[in-house]
Amino acid sequence: MNTNTHTNPLAPAPSPLAGRTALVTGGSRGIGAATALRLAREGADVALTYVNGKDAAEDVVRAVEALGRRAVALRAATALGGGLDVLVNNVGLGLLGPLESLALADVDRLLAVNVRGVFLASQAAAARMGEGGRIITVGTCMSQRVPGPGGTLYAMSKSALIGLTKALARELGPRGITANIVHPGPIDTDMNPADGPYAQGQAAMTALGRFGTADEVASTVAYLATASYVTGAEYAVDGGHAA
Incomplete structure (x- = not known):
C-alpha cells in the first residue's frame, strides 16, 4: 500500500481570508466599497456600515454575495453580532477651509467621526478578536505632508490615528492582533473625482502625476489583512505625494 501523499501543484491556493469575517466602516462607496469587494474576493465574509446611501450599501452587499461570500449592511458597527477577524476603519469626514473659518461645531463633528468613532470601533473590535485579528485604519497623505493651507482640522484629526495605530499595535501585539494604517493620496472617488475642478493640481503633487x-488602496488593505509580521506601520498609497 502506497502511503505517500502528494499535493497537486496546479491546485488553486486556498483563499487567504477564507472563513474570516471583516467589518468595513463606511463601506457603501469609494475606498470602502472597493475594500469590501476585495476582502470578499480574498475569501472573507463582509459586513459594512453606512450612514447615508442605503441603496449603495445594498448594491455592495449584492456584489459581495455574487462572489459567494456572506454580506450584511449595518447602520452601526455595534449591530454586528459574533466574532470579528478584520476591522477596516474607513469611515471619515473631510473638511478643508481657512483656520479662521472653522467653527467649534466643525471641530466637534470632525473629531467625533475621524477620531472618537475610530477609537470606539477599534475598542469594540479588539474585544471580539482572537489571535490573528487585524485592525486597519484609513488615514490620509495629509498626515505626512500638507501641501497648502486649509488643512489644519482635517490633518489634525487624521494624524491622531497614527498615534492610535501605534499604541494599538503595542497593546494588542501580545494577543497576536496587528494594527496598521494606510495613507491614501488623491484617489478617484465621487467625493474627489479625477476630473474635478481641483484634480489637476492634486495630480501634479504626486510623483506619478495621476490620481x-x-x-x-483596497489591495494594500487586503495585504495587511493577511500579513502576520507587520504591525504599527504606516503605508502610503499616494503615488509619491509625500516623496
Whole structure:
C-alpha cells in the first residue's frame, strides 16, 4: 500500500481570508466599497456600515454575495453580532477651509467621526478578536505632508490615528492582533473625482502625476489583512505625494 501523499501543484491556493469575517466602516462607496469587494474576493465574509446611501450599501452587499461570500449592511458597527477577524476603519469626514473659518461645531463633528468613532470601533473590535485579528485604519497623505493651507482640522484629526495605530499595535501585539494604517493620496472617488475642478493640481503633487484608484488602496488593505509580521506601520498609497 502506497502511503505517500502528494499535493497537486496546479491546485488553486486556498483563499487567504477564507472563513474570516471583516467589518468595513463606511463601506457603501469609494475606498470602502472597493475594500469590501476585495476582502470578499480574498475569501472573507463582509459586513459594512453606512450612514447615508442605503441603496449603495445594498448594491455592495449584492456584489459581495455574487462572489459567494456572506454580506450584511449595518447602520452601526455595534449591530454586528459574533466574532470579528478584520476591522477596516474607513469611515471619515473631510473638511478643508481657512483656520479662521472653522467653527467649534466643525471641530466637534470632525473629531467625533475621524477620531472618537475610530477609537470606539477599534475598542469594540479588539474585544471580539482572537489571535490573528487585524485592525486597519484609513488615514490620509495629509498626515505626512500638507501641501497648502486649509488643512489644519482635517490633518489634525487624521494624524491622531497614527498615534492610535501605534499604541494599538503595542497593546494588542501580545494577543497576536496587528494594527496598521494606510495613507491614501488623491484617489478617484465621487467625493474627489479625477476630473474635478481641483484634480489637476492634486495630480501634479504626486510623483506619478495621476490620481490613484480605490482598488489600489483596497489591495494594500487586503495585504495587511493577511500579513502576520507587520504591525504599527504606516503605508502610503499616494503615488509619491509625500516623496
